[in-house]
Amino acid sequence: MTGARIVLCLLAFATERVTATITICPNAEVGLQPWDDSKTWGGPVPQEGDQVVISSGMKVLLNVSPSPLDSITIEEGGFLIWGDFDDLTLTVSYILVKGNFEIGGESLECRFTKKANIVLTGLSNSTLEVEGYGRKFIGVAENGTVEFHGGNKLSWTRLVQTVPAAKTTCGVLYNHQTEAFSTEYVKGLHVLVFNLDGSVFDFQVFYTASSKPSDAYNNFKSFLTGIPVNKTVAVFVHRNLGKESYPGRDWEKVFTAVEAVGGLKTGSSLLRQVLKDEAYAFITRTGDSSLTKEDIDTKQTDELFLDVPETSLRFVIQDGFSTDILVLTKEVVNPKIKLMDDVSSWKDGDEIVVTSTDFEWRQTEVFKLVSCKECANNEKRLDHPFKYMHYGEVTHGVDERAEVALLTRDIVIEGVLEDTCYSNNQKEAQLCDFFDSDTFGGHFKMMRGFKAAHIEQVEFYHMGQQAFLGSYPIHFHMCDDVDGAWVRSNSIHHSQARCVTIHGTDGLEVSDNVCYKHKGHGFFLEDSAEQRNILDGNLGIGTEHGTHIPSDMSKDMCSDVAKPFCDSIATFWITHPNNYIRNNVAAGSDKNGFQFSVAKEPLGPSKQRQLERGLVTKDSAMYTKITEFKNNVAHSNVNNQAGYSFT
Numbered sequence: 001m002t003g004a005r006i007v008l009c010l011l012a013f014a015t016e017r018v019t020a021t022i023t024i025c026p027n028a029e030v031g032l033q034p035w036d037d038s039k040t041w042g043g044p045v046p047q048e049g050d051q052v053v054i055s056s057g058m059k060v061l062l063n064v065s066p067s068p069l070d071s072i073t074i075e076e077g078g079f080l081i082w083g084d085f086d087d088l089t090l091t092v093s094y095i096l097v098k099g100n101f102e103i104g105g106e107s108l109e110c111r112f113t114k115k116a117n118i119v120l121t122g123l124s125n126s127t128l129e130v131e132g133y134g135r136k137f138i139g140v141a142e143n144g145t146v147e148f149h150g151g152n153k154l155s156w157t158r159l160v161q162t163v164p165a166a167k168t169t170c171g172v173l174y175n176h177q178t179e180a181f182s183t184e185y186v187k188g189l190h191v192l193v194f195n196l197d198g199s200v201f202d203f204q205v206f207y208t209a210s211s212k213p214s215d216a217y218n219n220f221k222s223f224l225t226g227i228p229v230n231k232t233v234a235v236f237v238h239r240n241l242g243k244e245s246y247p248g249r250d251w252e253k254v255f256t257a258v259e260a261v262g263g264l265k266t267g268s269s270l271l272r273q274v275l276k277d278e279a280y281a282f283i284t285r286t287g288d289s290s291l292t293k294e295d296i297d298t299k300q301t302d303e304l305f306l307d308v309p310e311t312s313l314r315f316v317i318q319d320g321f322s323t324d325i326l327v328l329t330k331e332v333v334n335p336k337i338k339l340m341d342d343v344s345s346w347k348d349g350d351e352i353v354v355t356s357t358d359f360e361w362r363q364t365e366v367f368k369l370v371s372c373k374e375c376a377n378n379e380k381r382l383d384h385p386f387k388y389m390h391y392g393e394v395t396h397g398v399d400e401r402a403e404v405a406l407l408t409r410d411i412v413i414e415g416v417l418e419d420t421c422y423s424n425n426q427k428e429a430q431l432c433d434f435f436d437s438d439t440f441g442g443h444f445k446m447m448r449g450f451k452a453a454h455i456e457q458v459e460f461y462h463m464g465q466q467a468f469l470g471s472y473p474i475h476f477h478m479c480d481d482v483d484g485a486w487v488r489s490n491s492i493h494h495s496q497a498r499c500v501t502i503h504g505t506d507g508l509e510v511s512d513n514v515c516y517k518h519k520g521h522g523f524f525l526e527d528s529a530e531q532r533n534i535l536d537g538n539l540g541i542g543t544e545h546g547t548h549i550p551s552d553m554s555k556d557m558c559s560d561v562a563k564p565f566c567d568s569i570a571t572f573w574i575t576h577p578n579n580y581i582r583n584n585v586a587a588g589s590d591k592n593g594f595q596f597s598v599a600k601e602p603l604g605p606s607k608q609r610q611l612e613r614g615l616v617t618k619d620s621a622m623y624t625k626i627t628e629f630k631n632n633v634a635h636s637n638v639n640n641q642a643g644y645s646f647t
Contacts, residue, residue: 071094
């Protein structure tokens with residue numbers, strides 16, 4: 001169906017034939033049956049909690065956002081086609097594809113350029129489970145077809161101009177850490193008052209947490225009420241407010257003073273809720289109650305800022321609200337970057353990631369794009385200042401330019417994570433100890449015998465499962481030869497387990513994908529049996545330790561017996577030399593960028609399968625030369641090298 005064509009031959013001038021080609025996109029095919037029509041289902045439209053079956057012969061057009069479902073099974077000969085509608089959301093525990101599931105088409109005129117959201121739900125002990133696939137998944141079975149084609153967006157590029165850290169530029173009009181005021185360490189409330197141009201009008205401290213008797217409460221109220229209009233006022237708790245230590249003092253004067261200067265309703269200030277050792281910040285513009293912000297930061301890592309339109313200045317309180325106060329100009333607040341390629345396919349509101357050019361990959365920074373009418377096609381303006389410097393030059397022939405990658409895509413597949421970590425068994429309890437967060441995301445699995453799989457320009461968010469092997473954002477599992485299948489220009493970020501796993505599968509193309517922040521090996525060839533696969537132009541950023549196999553784990557995660565096999569994590573884990581590895585970048589790993597780890601014989605389920613296929617014999621992989629390893633780059637890794645080992 002995808003990109004089906006009808007050719008019309010028209011007689012011109014009675015002697016010449018002119019051929020015109022019309023592309024019919026999947027969502028425009030004749031005979032599609034709307035999801036919200038009861039005739040489609042021969043009864044009621046699917047309701048919340050239903051287990052939906054799309055039978056052979058049914059061609060269902062998704063034209064609405066259904067109520068959350070338990071499951072969708074597309075039988076062989078059945079079709080689910082995503083309609084050309086904006087911001088539809090399909091919320092479901094799992095989708096099992098034995099027929100066709102299509103979003104957009106491969107031809108450019110059929111690409112899906114609106115917003116499509118697939119949200120996978122469920123806990124790790126859900127009863128909605130399918131043998132071979134587990135829970136919370138999109139699974140493609142024998143004879144199944146997936147065609148996912150998002151809008152044509154550039155996947156990643158590089159800086160062509162170095163961007164400095166905001167604090168090192170002349171756009172920083174005030175930096176509290178470099179001022180004499182920063183030496184004031186009194187516990188209590190500190191107040192900074194700024195003029196329109198960002199210069200300091202006044203600075204005062206109030207000993208509200210002092211054990212000595214003081215009139216700090218009256219003085220604080222008197223000071224705030226005496227500040228003239230058109231001043232920017234920053235109030236923050238330094239170390240401790242003192243409310244819990246000295247509950248008998250007149251705190252109401254402190255609270256009402258903040259509420260009055262900020263134009264807040266009586267009793268509404270968050271300052272009233274601050275507990276011992278919690279950070280609090282408040283920023284306002286006197287005379288304009290619409291310009292007031294306040295926040296409590298229990299982890300003391302947050303940032304609070306206020307933009308003043310008439311001056312184009314941003315007043316920032318960051319790093320726990322009490323150690324760093326900045327006044328920044330617009331050019332620092334919304335920096336402009338210059339890139340190697342045309343990035344006009346990136347739109348305002350899209351999210352990008354800029355890699356570290358330091359030894360520490362965690363200097364990677366994420367931004368949103370904001371409007372920039374004056375920007376050229378290779379320029380973009382960002383939503384907040386740079387915290388770190390990112391190099392954008394080629395020096396003495398060495399390309400040290402930061403990679404800049406697009407995280408946003410038009411098609412989004414998300415695995416819902418719980419706000420807090422939970423466990424149903426000892427293994428999951430240990431995962432909570434390791435990560436202190438839910439690691440049971442969704443997964444996308446292709447099985448042997450699928451008919452077609454073409455996945456491009458899709459955003460995979462919170463996919464992968466730490467508690468269950470074989471559950472990854474994109475996973476080709478024991479598929480044998482898959483020549484013609486490909487995974488292109490996708491964004492995989494905040495993955496709970498790997499990026500792309502190729503397991504017992506040959507001939508797959510994986511190109512121009514971006515993977516940012518993932519637990520365990522990133523681009524992963526699993527059993528030392530996978531051959532002829534192409535990994536071309538992929539970018540991996542932020543490879544962190546996981547728990548699936550010993551090499552994923554840090555030494556601290558491993559038992560004493562397993563320790564010799566631990567701490568070999570790699571962004572690209574390559575287990576057979578007969579693959580094409582070219583133009584890839586490993587831009588930040590807690591150990592290795594590239595690792596060759598070749599076994600004496602196929603591992604796991606591949607061993608028996610390869611014997612059946614007669615393809616890989618004992619020791620053959622170890623004595624096979626590397627087919628292609630070309631133009632690959634590793635930087636900002638603990639080990640900036642490609643490793644090679646035999647196991």
